[in-house]
Amino acid sequence: xxxxxxxxxxxxxxxxxxxxxxxxxHATWEAKAFGFGALSARLSGTNLxxxxxxxxxxxxxxxxxxxxxxxxxxxxxxxxxxxxxLAPGAVxxxxxxxxxxxxxxxGIPETAKPDYKPxxxxxxxxxxxxxxxxxxxxxxxxxMSPRGHTRLPRYVRGHTGTVILHQPPxxxxxxxxxxxxENVQQVFAxxxxxxxxxGEGAERFDLxxxxxxxxxxxxx
Amino acid sequence: xxxxxxxPDFPPASLRAEALESLLVERGLVDPSxxxxxxxxxxxxxxxxxxxxxxxxxxxxxxxxxRLLADGTSAVAEFGFKGPQGEHIVVVExxxxxxxxxxxxxxxxxxxxxxxxxxxWYKDPAYRSRIVREPRTLLAxxxxxxxxxxxxxxxxxxxxxRYFVLPAxxxxxxxxxxxxxxxxxxxxxxVGVARVAVxxxxx
Numbered sequence: 001x002x003x004x005x006x007x008x009x010x011x012x013x014x015x016x017x018x019x020x021x022x023x024x025x026h027a028t029w030e031a032k033a034f035g036f037g038a039l040s041a042r043l044s045g046t047n048l049x050x051x052x053x054x055x056x057x058x059x060x061x062x063x064x065x066x067x068x069x070x071x072x073x074x075x076x077x078x079x080x081x082x083x084x085x086l087a088p089g090a091v092x093x094x095x096x097x098x099x100x101x102x103x104x105x106x107g108i109p110e111t112a113k114p115d116y117k118p119x120x121x122x123x124x125x126x127x128x129x130x131x132x133x134x135x136x137x138x139x140x141x142x143x144m145s146p147r148g149h150t151r152l153p154r155y156v157r158g159h160t161g162t163v164i165l166h167q168p169p170x171x172x173x174x175x176x177x178x179x180x181x182e183n184v185q186q187v188f189a190x191x192x193x194x195x196x197x198x199g200e201g202a203e204r205f206d207l208x209x210x211x212x213x214x215x216x217x218x219x220x
Numbered sequence: 221x222x223x224x225x226x227x228p229d230f231p232p233a234s235l236r237a238e239a240l241e242s243l244l245v246e247r248g249l250v251d252p253s254x255x256x257x258x259x260x261x262x263x264x265x266x267x268x269x270x271x272x273x274x275x276x277x278x279x280x281x282x283x284x285x286x287r288l289l290a291d292g293t294s295a296v297a298e299f300g301f302k303g304p305q306g307e308h309i310v311v312v313e314x315x316x317x318x319x320x321x322x323x324x325x326x327x328x329x330x331x332x333x334x335x336x337x338x339x340x341w342y343k344d345p346a347y348r349s350r351i352v353r354e355p356r357t358l359l360a361x362x363x364x365x366x367x368x369x370x371x372x373x374x375x376x377x378x379x380x381x382r383y384f385v386l387p388a389x390x391x392x393x394x395x396x397x398x399x400x401x402x403x404x405x406x407x408x409x410x411v412g413v414a415r416v417a418v419x420x421x422x423x
Contacts, residue, residue: 007325007345008349008376009352013346014346015346016341016347016361018341018362024263024336024337025259025263029234029238031259031263032238032255033237034259034262035254035256036241036250038258039258043250052326061224061225073237077236091239091240092230095235095238095239097239098238098242122307123307124308151326151378153378165310167381170380189310197352202353206371207373208373208375208376209375210378
């Protein structure tokens, strides 16, 4: 989806700074959000791609204002609600009760976990077909704009680059996030010139990004 | 006009995290000690020290460095480093002529087994948006000035491949042992936003 999460190349963010001696977590709730996030795919009967998609789906305001671990927290709630482990609004109601408000809590819903079983651990899988593109071959990132999950960022779509490495085959996030099949496929590291992505006035550098077979077509 | 999708008295994250925990624990869906164990692992055990050990080994053992650059995943597994966000590791080497820097523009993918959880700047929209567009400018703002002739290579971590930067060994460290080199290697150098600082050696 073309969401707020797809930040590559956006203007307007200003500077960033490196916090010296930064703690791993800045507050106890961040640590808890991480812990529950790490368990969320298992608790909801989903997977890592569905988890990323649950983060991408947060409202842009929430995505930005809540920060990284706030997004994890929201994502856990989204996954558990989608899977019928928690009722919509259950977390908010419990939080309000914890601070003494007299609110009614929703009941426990009917479980609605996806009909889904991974064929192996993690995201890498064997594949016995030859890679469609050779190292050194010119390829173009497709112009596509799916409403669902994808790992093809906007800033490379329609641009032409060079395959520099064959990465191991992966499950395809675009379908796996929606439990529509693993669609195991070759992943290619593709290098783009900065001027191809950003025009003649761009800083000179190159950018390498891993592209699933589905995202690529032969260069015109 | 876009409305803020929450009421003004929406409970803060700290309270919602507590609420989530109480809901899951009371139904027996989560064992709090498992959550605490995960937190402890990434607070205490898995962090940039792992990556620093890899770098120090590569600087002092040319055969190891060769293996690391050829097959990062199995070379780091020699140290026992594997697990979530480390399914496949590709190591890129910074030299006086080539500079690699890593980002994840779509979320904040990061090689957890080697560096732990990502720091705030890596997750900052400013870093995620700008490093793929104006890396030389952004790196200079972060304190890393690169000469014009140094080629910059940006890696956007969009698959489950995780990139790890092998920084250049600083001049003046030739006499140091592997153990002495480990503490010099900073997290930021292993992402590509800093050099490993030259230590001030006793004269």
